[in-house]
Amino acid sequence: MLSLLVFLPLAAAAVLLLPSIGERLARGAFVAVTGIEVVLASLAWGRYDAPASGELALEQRVRWIPGVGSSYHVGVDGLSLPLVVLTTVVFLACAVFAVRESHRPRLQAALFLFLECVCLGLFVSADLILFFVFFDLSIVAMYFSIVGWGHGDAARSALKFFLYTFLGSLALLLGFVGLYVASDPHTFDMVELAAHPPLQGQGLAGGLVLSALLLGLAVKTPTFPFHTWLPPAHSDAPAIGSAVLAGVMLKMGTYGFVRIAMPMLPDAWRAWAPVVIVIGIVSVLWGALVAFAQTDLKRMIAYTSVNHMGYVVLAVGAAGVLADGADEARRVAVTGAVTQMVSHGLLTAALFLLAGSMFERTGDYALDAYGGLASSAPRYATLFTVAAFGSLGLPALSGFIAEFQIFAGSIATVPLTAVAVLGILITAALFLRTLQRVFTGPTTGLSEGFADVAPREWASVGLLLALSVFIGVLPRPLLDLIEPAAAAVAHLVGR
């Protein structure tokens, strides 16, 4: 089931490499395959039964390299299944958005289907080497997406992105090898490593291995001070590349925290929790403040991603602080963190697609080049407003559900984390100011003659926002999925 879900896009990508396939057919196949993927992911959700703590559902395990204790092991639980579904939805939205793509659409479809394969593969991996394989391949695929379909100084931004995240991935690999060497018998299997965490009670070694993992994941997330690759990569990436990068690939970092770092190195995680919390708070505030200072729409959204991922880091850090009677709060914090990953994936993907629409029409992201856009493009303004409100955490949208739980959990455990609430205030201010500048007032500058959204944009952005509203109004189905797994992580890190 999961293998089909992961490798169907790969097979489709291989077929799309045939030069004889026409452009129309390629674009159609892109939408069709990503659509089938959403159906497959929903079926997987339908067949999913919450597994016992520390175990996985829909598991599959095949020997791969038994000599080094690595196998093809996949499975899902409440941490990964929401992200799997999110991935398929974001890719469907991107495929729909790209149905008018005229620049090498066949290769773009093949590349993005390949990217979908590696993103899904990463989230279902239950083996560190398998995880790393997908982690690295996602970087390669995104590099070619930026170089091949980006604009501006795309080659330079892509190189920076590649070098930076590759550095992170190798730090991660060192951490994985550290876990492998310390485990007995040597294994790369995530389930076994989480069940019998190595390096317990070995302060220095555990701290070193964790710091390698943290470095790798922090670059990918990205958190302050490793975020500098993100804004150039986003501003020069194509719209759907940005949507996937922000919507799906940033989650690989935060997912690594809850899937690998916390359950496998509980001792070290608790020791490092204060550092993680501080990094989270700084990311929240720094991301918000720098976003506030941006004049370029895409860079602004990119920095709000640093802010939003900061909440996740803050929450997982707080979950590592053991206090009397705080068990419930720690569970809530982890649940909030996972919910935030899903919520941010939907909302930021929507925002980046909208920014892409803007660039397609005018070729400019500069905020002050626009004014009064709401009167020339009212539907565009509606979509943007909903996405912006979701992003700033308005109730009835998914962002609120996530951030409320993060703060409820974190402040109860570590009251000092309340400073990060300032971040919400700043993002609210910056989104309101942006809405006011770009959409209200008399129609000026590039807003004149701005064509309103086309059906493909309605469909793609609307899908993402509708899900965000759904989660905001009826969060129970999602939370029912996440909560048992979050409780398991909170328990594992407390060992």
Add this chain to the structure above:
Amino acid sequence: MSTGTDVLALLPEALLFLGGMVCLVGGSFTPRTRQWRLRLLAGAATLASLGAAGVAWMGEDRTAFSGTFTVDVATGAARVIVTSALLLLLVIAAGDLKDHPRESETCSLLLFGGAGALLLAGSTDLALLVVAFLLSSIPLYGLVGIVERPTSAEATLKTYLFGALFGILLMLGAVLLYALAGGTGYDMVRTELPGAPQAAIAAGGLLVLAGLLFKAGGVPAHFWVPDATEGATVTAAAFLTTVPKVGAVVAVTRLVGVLPGDLRWATLLGVLAVASMTIGNFAAFAQSDVRRLLGWSTVSQVGYLLAAAAVAERTDLGLPALLFFLAGYVVTNLAAFAVTAAEPGRRSLDDWAGAAAARPGLVAALVVALLGLVGTPPTAVFIGKLTTIAATWDAGLAWLAVALAVNTVASLFYYLRWIRATLRPETDRSETTGVQSGPALAAVVASATAVVLGLLAGPIWLWLT
């Protein structure tokens, strides 16, 4: 044990040597335009050698000629790697040597060099080591200089002088160790040496190691490599960066395994490995000629291989990691050189502009090869690098593991420069030289093999342990 079975134990090497002889003699009797027949014959001899190597691998470990030559997993793997590499090289040679006056001579030198490298890999005797060094070096000098070009004279001279110097050092070291151990066999070295003066052992070991480092193209005996890869034919460049390294690295492993005080040797080798990786990487940054870039890249790759060699005898993971890495490195490196052979007109990085649009299949092979050399999963070098990192860490040399990872990041930069160049839109390229179909085929086959080897790492691993 009778001489007959001893000769049989060296059948793969003998077949290569015989094939080389036939090529050499037959070349004199074959018209220039028909010399492809001899290339075919060389291929047949190599294939037979590969088959014999496979059969020998099924058999038990053994030694031949009074313990001077050992047939074990390492020898078996080296045989399979070297003969497979030779087959690819014979196809690559179709590019720049088809109907060339030196076609048959090149083929025979390739086979002689391959046989020499295999002797080097299997040798467990200092005297045989010296012979094997010469057997694999002399064809190398010939190969580098066989086609006269303005650049090849300097390359040959440099290779020859370095080879002569390090060959003498190797002999000196071998004599020293012989004097200390009272015998040339590695068994004697292992049992007799621990009582000898430390300084003398260190000097002898270092000198032999230096000679082997010349063959491996590792620091400090690496200066000839970039010149040779730039100046010689692609076939020679592809050969000298792969086949001799296999023999040399396995020989280093065997030597370090028998010298007393193995931790210090592992540490020393680790330091040399880090130096190789780092110097190779930093020198490759500034290159604009793709073959020179690949030349420096092989210096850094040897660093990773030496890191694996340093711990090969110290952990269970070490030897299989080394052998797998060797196989992955050889096939990936050959793929990269085959790509340059397929497009002989594109020498500098700028020449590669527009290549992705003009030759998508070839550039795809190049991308796989270059990302493979970086160690991107799921290619073979990734598995090799991963297991090497694990092995070095397991052996207590965690700093070596960290150095490996850091150097991998550094290497990404120059490999990406090449990939980026292919994606740039074409600038005015006046002359379009024809694409060579033979090397293009070799490039695609080799890069596909690099991926398949990585995916099939599990079953292959079992063979190596």
